[in-house]
Amino acid sequence: AACAFRRLLCADGPSARVEIGLSLRPIGRRDRPLPLGPTALLSWVSALPVTVAPHDGAVHPLIGAGAPLADALLRATTRTSEARTDNPWIGAGEPLVFIEAEHGELDALPTGARAVAGLERHRLALYHARIRSCGRTLRTWTLVGARGGDRDAARRLRMHLLRMHAERESLRAVLRALALGRIVIARREPASDALQRYLQESTRLLERKRAYGLKSAELLAAAQDYDELVEQGLHASLLGQLEHARRSVAERVRRTTLRSAPEPATVYFIQAKELTMHQYSINFGDHNVVHGDVVVAEQIQQSFNKAAAGADNGELRAYLKQLAVEVAELTRALPAETARECARDLEVLTTEALAPAPRKKWYELAAQGLLDAAGKVGEIAGKIIKIVTSVLAILGG
Template identity: 40%
Template structure:
């Protein structure tokens, strides 16, 4: 079994005048192995098995052994695997960067103390034990600080900001600001055999036959940190394809987290100089164009990228109201691209499986509204599909908004119903939405499904009025 933990960083110093006093070397992604080094971390080295096509910077890494340390005699500590135990061996600690998108990646091999064939393995307990392990991270004064592994990202961001700053030139740009290099949500990819079952409430996402892998996903909460966890169940398959898949999952997470951070900076309005026809503005816009194009691709490297992004969806947390000053400074094509990306994130429903402590539940994220409950797969999927069908339809904007409102209210209703009743009302919702957005809605069909929604709402007193109001608002528009 193998675990890869990732802390993604957004380094925006390339978008600042004077480069934010960032050291000229290493010049990622064109660093020189064996010559360049990351101060207080380690030497730049070539990746033993090389990089991967379509992802810049993967062929090199900075050794991070000095920046990040595990407890002494790590291989003597035992970690629970359910009825068995195992030890950990650190395979690597690497700092990767292509300039703007960076990450620290830690690889851990799990070695069972005794054979575990036929023994139930509790992956969730193992993950909790590993991510709450005490590690040592160098602080900005280069002194070690003890933190839990899951909480190391913020400290690592401060360390790499300090370590890669030219302190002799600080008088030109002032001391480095913490927002120049920030850490996003961490991610974990855990490769395991197919006879080990992922925890309940993980979502089955994709089969990758070349890698002999089945992918499942869940968000796991640890205190204030939320970790995106991919479960990669492997059978016989091409080991190189499995490696490419793991790199793709990790890099895709880093790209999206970095883009989210930079959109927040742009929304601030005064952090990045977007004055047209300036080198810094051109650099920001080139980054936005290339990254949004990349994340909009349904397939990349022969993989169903859209399914991966949708499974690991979370609220973007960025809203550009109307024609904000920040977006109007961008070139028209870039502004439209960014605006489209943000709007899709706000108007897309996704099913997010959360595990917090011993509580496991499903969160249906509908734009900026989320409803959390113990939904089964069919119920959650029907509600998700209904919201997305309305959001992506060609109907009048008013009807579209009211259909999305019905989906939100039905989700709130479904969480309070027994599983069979919740599934039934979600099917009525899907039928109601499908008929309402069709070219020629059939009155007898949408009224029948509307009746089912209204009848279900009567069983939960608090939901009767909201459901009735939302459904009748749609019926009024369809009757016009």
């Protein structure tokens, strides 16, 4: 395998994406099967060990590099000198793997792959699937026949799918923050005007009938098959937050978020190759908790270690350590995206609680995020509510 490119792409909006290109095609043998079958190829790619230099020395599976990359971007674009992946204004979305192959190179399709219609006249075949590897869920697109088919259409298709994925993940994060009240829309506020312009443009992009000269209805339908932009439990809250938005913006967001798959998406689990990181043991001193999401587990472990090493107030330290234990159990029962939000909230609350001058707005937002997540899992909610309330009382919140 050879790395063909690494690039950061961003525009004027809030979304940016990092693309890494890998080539496995043997020189001069384009009609032979690839060294790995497609499902094994996906598991191998997702588990590739990577580091994010220079500040992050840890080894991550490629699929879990989003959080450290977000931290690196924050360091590079602000005066921040400490790791702040807990910052609520920057984070990683769900990763995407895009495979390009020629006819005869794949001996089969990836597990669970479904064909997308409408590309026959371009002599192209496109398939999509959703898989889980290394404790993370990711989307996959497989494009077959670019060299023998319409190369220009293949290039435009790739550009559109990658951009649509990045915009969709960004919009998902913004809508979730709106639904949870972490950002608000106020009339005649410049920041709110900018937010509404973003909502208008991003939803318009997802609703376009054609993109890059291609009909995008089938592609959008395939993308919508995967999941919803807003969790069902947050949709009513989101609509309430949009009451102060312009009517056209609120209606466009409502229309876009109501579109969902006719049936739940199927997620296919695959075994990671070469780097066994699909389970991670969080060490709480007197016991361990095994977690399936590497990124969530690492953040919880960091929060626990930070709590164990900090705070002159022994009571606060004990509460924060116990909170990490309870959050570890909580996130095992939550959807992947909600679990990552919960782990970030824990890290924010722990960091701010131990800071010489805790920022009330930050730790209150994080505390509310934990309470919201706990409310979705009844048997654990009571313990977390009690601990969070005690921490806020000590901090004066």
